[in-house]
Every structure is written in structure tokens, then in C-alpha cells.
Amino acid sequence: MSQLASLTLYHNDEARPIIEAIIADNPGVRVLNMPGAVKLDCEGALVVKRASVEERLGREWDPQEIHLVLISMAGHLDEDDDQFSVSWKH
């Protein structure tokens, strides 16, 4: 049975490049817009790539900075210097 990996982020200027990067890097991601927040759902796994965010942000970006705009998440967390991902895979 599949489960949804999910990230909920603030919908503000800081988060927008991250949201754009997630939508570009995760085919099949579902976007739910809420006032001031965006919920991103994807079958199985959701990945945020540092390089993609940096491209949109125009500066160096540490994946840890996602915590400044992160509201909620679903999935097992795996993070390193280059990516931040939630998934239900083992």
C-alpha cells in the first residue's frame, strides 16, 4: 500500500524558491494551496535538492534552512548536505 510523503511550507518569499524546486524535481507532486501555506503531496517520496533551490534563490542554500519555513511533514526524514527528503521507503 502506498502512502503520501508530504511537506507543508509557509507560502512566503523565503519558501517560494523551495516550493518551485520541489515541484520541478518531483513529477506527480500534488499541490494544495492554503491561506499562507502550501501542502505538497507525492506518492512514496518527496525530495528537495540543494542545487535546484540555489538555482532559483541566487545564493548558497543549506538544506537545513528549510526548517525556517517548514510547518509539517509526513514520511521518514533523510537529510544531508545536498538534499532533504521525506519518504516511506525503507
Place this chain on the structure above:
Amino acid sequence: MTVQIKTIDMEPKRQTFGHVARRLGADKPATRYQEATLDVQATANFHYKPLWEPEYWVYDTRKTAVVMEDWYKPLDPRQFYYATYNISRANMNQSAERAFVFAEERGLIEKISPEARKQIETFLLPLRHLHWGANMNMTEIAQRGYGAAVTAPCIFSAGDHLGMAQIVSRIGLLLDGQTGVSLDMAKEVWINDPAWQGVRKLIEDSLVERDFFQLFVAQTLAINGVVFDLVYKMSDAAWKDAPITVAMLTEFMSDWRADESKWSDSVIKTVAAESPENKALVSQWAAEWISRAVEAAKPLSAAMLGDNGALAEAAGDAVKARAKNLGLTL
């Protein structure tokens, strides 16, 4: 576990300004940078021709020989607008302040040898005047240039140069016990010392360059890359026993250089890539100004390091390699 938040989403009538939406191709949320930059400069309905230059309108694409179909192509990869620029520089300035406090508390300046002190007075402090010239150039590009995408970061850069001139001045004040004597001496050196006359002529020649994009290439590629890099980045040996102290107090400059070149390189690259004509022009300007800067810096590096100008050549080679990476043919 998953938290389900159920809400009603009200769609805003408009996501951004009309002129920004037309550029983005759809009415979607725009970044602050885009809203503060795109098509901000007036393009039509100017009331008067400027009396001092009646052949041009106040904003006029003909003020440079390069031709861009759209001057909003060379965007700033750092996405600086007023707020982000100030936040970034405030952080950099905070670490500069800490370095000065540290140097004062530990008496780092008292500990350096008389030879090192003399070197700093002769070869670092006169850079205040070079920064002032660079400030004039960037301001000139901001007022003669076309399109907020290019001109806004130029005025930020002009502010950076003033700030760096102040940091250099503060190093002088640390040296002379806050009397300003060392700064008067540095001005004498700038005006009279043969080692500096090439660099002084270089910056003074650039002050009268009327083509705003040629001036941009001259300042950001040649002068920053050859002269500033020579003194700030490559001359550790010049400071005798005080290279760490100088490096600490000029850390702002190395941060600034890395930051600004990200932007200025990308502007040059974009403009050169626009057309073969642009590429030829920009390449010609780059070649000319880099070789002028190297010639100007040779006596400086010879006097500073006793190397017959070898380091000035090396700085020039580094800039030429950088220019080739930007798609220029030198």
C-alpha cells in the same frame, strides 16, 4: 503521522503587477526582486531633453555601443533589491566590526613591525582613493545606464566601495592612534609616489569614459580583477609579519569581491552572448582595459613586492582566464 489541515482557500484577484505578469508570461506570484526590478525605469514620455547632453534622452540605450534587445536580460543572480542588499551588507559589516574590536583588544597593530607598518601605509591605505574612483564609476553607470536590472546593483556596488574606503581608513586610524596622520600621508603617496601613478592614471582615465557599458567592463572586470585583487588577494608577502592582521581587517573586501563578481561576471556574459557584435565590442574593451590595468599595476607590484611586476602579470592572466570563461575572445 500526518496532520490534515482543512481550510478554504481564497484566490487573490491578482498575484502581481501587470507589467511583471506580462514579463513572467502568467499571473503568478513574483519575487520581491522581480517586482522591485523589472521595468521599473521609465522608458517613455520624458518631458525635456537633458541640456547637458541634448543628443540623448535622459534614459537612452544609445549611451553605450553594445545593443541589447532587452536590458532586463542581465538580471542579478544574487537577486538584490534594497532590502536584501542591506541585510547582506549589514551581516558582512558586523563581522568586519568584530575583527576591528578583536584587533584593538589584542593590540594586534602595536605588535606589528615598523617595516610592516610602512608597507601597509604605502600600499594599502592609498586604496581609499581607488575605492573613491570606483564609487564614482559605479555611480556614473547607475545614472547613465539603461534598465533598473543593470543600474540598481551598480548603485549598491558604489555604496560597497564607499564602505570599503571607510574600512581602509579605519585601518589607517588604528595605525596612527586615531589622529588621521597616516591618511594624510597615504594621500601624499597616492599623488606623488611613482609606484601608484600608473594606477592613479588608470582610474582617472576611466572617470571620463562616457560609454556606460565600456565603463562597466573597465571597472568590474579590469580594475577590480587586476588592481584590487593584486593588493587584497595576492599580496600576503607584502605585509611582512602582519598578513593575518591585514587579512582579518580586509575580510569584507574578499567577501565583497566573491559576491560582486558573481553578479558582474554574469552581466558581462549575458551582454556578450546577445550578439556577435556585442561579443566583439565587449572582448575588445576587456582586452584593452585589462592590458592597461596590468601596465598600471606593474610598478605597484614591483615596489610592493620587489618582483618586477610579475604579480601584476599574474593578476592580469587570472582576469583574462575569467574573461574567456565569460565567452569573450581576448
